[in-house]
Amino acid sequence: MLRVAVVGSGPSGCYAAQSLVQQDSEVRVDVLDRLPCPYGLVRYGVAPDHEKIKSLQNNLRTVLEHDRVRFLGGVQVGPGGVPAARLRELYHAVVYCVGAATDRHLGIPGEDLPGSWSATQFVSWYSAHPDAVDDGFLLGARSVVVIGVGNVAVDVTRMLARGPAELSPTDMPQAALTALGASRVTDIHMVGRRGPSQARFTTKELRELGTLPGAGIGVDQAELALDPAYEDPSALPAAQRRNVEVLRGWAGAPPRDTPRRIRLRFFLRPVEVLADQGRVGAVRFERTVPDEQGGVTGTGRYEDIEAQVVLRSVGYRGVPLEGLPFDAGSGTVPNLAGRVLREGVVTPGEYVAGWIKRGPTGVIGTNRPCAKETVLSLLEDAPVLERKEVPDDPLPVLRAEGVEPVEWSGWQAIERAEAELGASLGRSVVKLPDWESLLAAARAVRP
Numbered sequence: 001m002l003r004v005a006v007v008g009s010g011p012s013g014c015y016a017a018q019s020l021v022q023q024d025s026e027v028r029v030d031v032l033d034r035l036p037c038p039y040g041l042v043r044y045g046v047a048p049d050h051e052k053i054k055s056l057q058n059n060l061r062t063v064l065e066h067d068r069v070r071f072l073g074g075v076q077v078g079p080g081g082v083p084a085a086r087l088r089e090l091y092h093a094v095v096y097c098v099g100a101a102t103d104r105h106l107g108i109p110g111e112d113l114p115g116s117w118s119a120t121q122f123v124s125w126y127s128a129h130p131d132a133v134d135d136g137f138l139l140g141a142r143s144v145v146v147i148g149v150g151n152v153a154v155d156v157t158r159m160l161a162r163g164p165a166e167l168s169p170t171d172m173p174q175a176a177l178t179a180l181g182a183s184r185v186t187d188i189h190m191v192g193r194r195g196p197s198q199a200r201f202t203t204k205e206l207r208e209l210g211t212l213p214g215a216g217i218g219v220d221q222a223e224l225a226l227d228p229a230y231e232d233p234s235a236l237p238a239a240q241r242r243n244v245e246v247l248r249g250w251a252g253a254p255p256r257d258t259p260r261r262i263r264l265r266f267f268l269r270p271v272e273v274l275a276d277q278g279r280v281g282a283v284r285f286e287r288t289v290p291d292e293q294g295g296v297t298g299t300g301r302y303e304d305i306e307a308q309v310v311l312r313s314v315g316y317r318g319v320p321l322e323g324l325p326f327d328a329g330s331g332t333v334p335n336l337a338g339r340v341l342r343e344g345v346v347t348p349g350e351y352v353a354g355w356i357k358r359g360p361t362g363v364i365g366t367n368r369p370c371a372k373e374t375v376l377s378l379l380e381d382a383p384v385l386e387r388k389e390v391p392d393d394p395l396p397v398l399r400a401e402g403v404e405p406v407e408w409s410g411w412q413a414i415e416r417a418e419a420e421l422g423a424s425l426g427r428s429v430v431k432l433p434d435w436e437s438l439l440a441a442a443r444a445v446r447p
C-alpha cells in the first residue's frame, strides 16, 4: 500500500490527494500544512466578498474528508519543522504543493517607505492570515495607488472601495472590517505600465469594479487611445477585446456622484515612491508609449500621483524549500511532468504540483489538471517507490519526534469557534486572525 505525503492543502494539494485516491484504490494520503487551517489561498487569498469562489472550499473539504486522506495542520515542512529529508523516510512519495508565498518587488527608490506595502501583505491582513501584521494600513490615507493591473490589483482596489455594509456579511476579521469601514480613502488609482489591451485582469472582475454602490469609476479616453487596439479591438483575443470594450464604455459614461472614486490609469511606469515627512507622499510615474514589439518604452515625461498608501501588486514568486532544488529565475522547483529534477535528473519519490511547479498563473481550476499530471507520474513510479520500507503509520512517529498536528477535528473546532465569534458580533462566520486563537480553538478538542 502506497503512503504519500502531500505538503500544502491549497487547491493543488487537495487536487493531488483527490487524484491519488481516485486512481489508486489503496493509497493513503496525509495532507500536511504549516497552517492549522486548510485550503491555502482559497481561504487566505480569494477576496472575502467573492463568496461563490470561496465556496470552492466545500469541494476541497470533501477531498480532505475522504476515508484515505488525513489532514495534518500546523506542520511546517523545512526549517523549524519536519525536514524534507525526514519526510522522504516516512513516506513512499512526497508531493510538494507549497504555492508561491512571496511577492515580486518593483526595484525602485522609496519602495520600502512606510505606507508602501505589497498587495500580499494587505490581502493577508484582510484575509486573517495568522502571519499577517496589522500595520495600520489606511490610517489617515485619502489617496491610494495600486500598482498593477491583474486580478489581485482589482481585488485590493475593490476592497478599498467597498463600504462597511458591503463588507460586514463577509468572513473578514473584525479588526480589518473596522479599519476598512472607518477608512477615509476617497481616491484609488490603479495603474499599469502597459495599455488596456495588455492588462491581465479578467473581464468579469473588471466589470465588477463598475458596479460598486459607493464608488464611481474613471478612465481617461486620451490615455486609453494610446493603445493601438483601442479604436478597433476586433483583432484582439476575446478576453482582451472584452476588457477594452468595457473600458471604452466607461470612457463615454458621465461621472457618478459617489463618496469614492476609482481611477484606472495606463501607460505609466512607476519610477520612484516619493516621501512626505518620512512616509509615502506620492508615486512618480514615467509616461510610456507602445513600442514596435508589443511592449512599451519610456518617454522621459513624468507624472506624480499623490498617495499616502501604495500597494504593489506585480506578481507572486515561489520561495525555495530547504532540501529541494529551486530555479531562482522562474521561482519554481525544476520538474518533468511533476517529477522533481535534481541537476536535470529525476529523483524518484519527490514531486511538485500547483504554483511551485508551474509558477503563479491560472485560476484555481488550473491546478486540477496540473495535479493530475503529477499524480500520473507518481503512480507510474509506484512499483519502484513501494519497495522502500516506510512505517505503517507515520503519525505516531511524527508525534514521538515532537510534532503535534492539528487534525481534522481540530480544524472543525476552529470552524465552530469562527461561527461562534461571528454570532457574538452579529455577523455570520468571522475568521480568527492569529496563531494564538486558532491554536487555542484547535487544541480545545483532542482527537
Ligand SMILES: Cc1cc2nc3c(=O)[nH]c(=O)nc-3n(C[C@H](O)[C@H](O)[C@H](O)COP(=O)(O)OP(=O)(O)OC[C@H]3O[C@@H](n4cnc5c(N)ncnc54)[C@H](O)[C@@H]3O)c2cc1C
Binding pocket: 007, 008, 009, 010, 011, 012, 013, 032, 033, 034, 035, 038, 039, 040, 041, 042, 044, 045, 046, 047, 050, 053, 075, 076, 077, 078, 097, 098, 099, 100, 101, 123, 152, 155, 316, 321, 353, 354, 355, 356, 361, 362, 363, 364, 365, 367
Ligand atoms: C490574492 C489572490 C487572490 C486570488 N483569487 C483567485 C480567485 O478569485 N479565483 C481563482 O480562480 N484564483 C484565484 N487566485 C489563484 C489561486 O488562489 C491559486 O491558483 C491557487 O491557490 C494555487 O494553489 P496552490 O495549491 O499551488 O498554492 P496555495 O493555495 O498557496 O497553497 C499552498 C499551501 O502550502 C502551504 N505551505 C507552504 N509552505 C509550506 C511548508 N513549508 N510546509 C507546509 N505547508 C506549506 C501553505 O500554507 C498553503 O496552504 C488568487 C490568488 C491570489 C494570490
